[in-house]
Amino acid sequence: MAARLILKFKENVISEIPISGEETTIGRKEANDIHIDNLAVSGHHARILNIGKKAILEDLGSTNGTFINGAKVTKHVLNHGDQVLLGKHTLIYVEVPDEEVADAPEGQSADMDKTMVIPRRDKEALLNNGQQQQGEERKSGTAPAMPLAGVQIIAGPMRGRMFELGSSLTSIGKADSCKIQVKGWFVGQQAAVLTRRPNGYHITFLEGFTKPKVNGEAVGQEPRYLNGGDIIEIGNTKMEFFLKEEARAD
Secondary structure (H helix, E strand, C coil): CCEEEEEEEEEEEECCCCCCCCEEEEECCCCCCCECCCCCCCCCCCCEEECCEEEEEEEEECCEEECCCCCCCEEEEECCEEEECCCCEEEEEEEEEHHHHHHCCCHHHHHHCCEEEEEEEHHHHHHHHHHHHHHHHHEEEEEEEECEEHHHHHEEECCCCCEECCEEEEEEEEECCCCCCCCCCEEECEEEEEEEEEEEEEEECCECCCCCCCEEEECCCCCCCCCCCCCEEEECCEEEEEEEECCCHH
């Protein structure tokens, strides 16, 4: 059983980090194994020790403390699904079965386990743009009514199934935590996200060795706007994006 940490800022998935070795350090300084560039996080905030089959998180005397599932801790044995809060960032501890790595073709298993993530500057730009837009709308009081849409699986194991995109963020990937789960050797655990914004829906690539496609074109590092009827392809799954009845302001 392998373990990973999913790093989130508020509701946005930033990256996924495999846990390996006896010690994994977390903090604001770049020398840490998990670098979180935020003033609410101490330079050397916490660490995870792998002892036998247990992963133990230990706070290193941080200024603002470490919280797991809402409770402040100094030391805690991690369990699948635990949510570690450090400032405004959250680390979700996920235990992943070794089946996919064990079944990989010879010479590929090491590469398949690696995670390709968006560079930190690009990810911060995506987050900042969204936050700036929301802030301007709140100040002006002119935020438009949020649209409502969905996707229907048209090819793949879940063919015919429909997902309503009512949340601000809908994750797609191989991880159990993803709302829309897809398979494929080169698909990331958190492959992409569908975001619901006042001006419409967008798809953003997060990680993996293959990028999602919209109407046959690979999605780049920038969020791509979705139109009704667009065909999204990720791994072994194709889905059609559709707009529901236009949302009305109260």
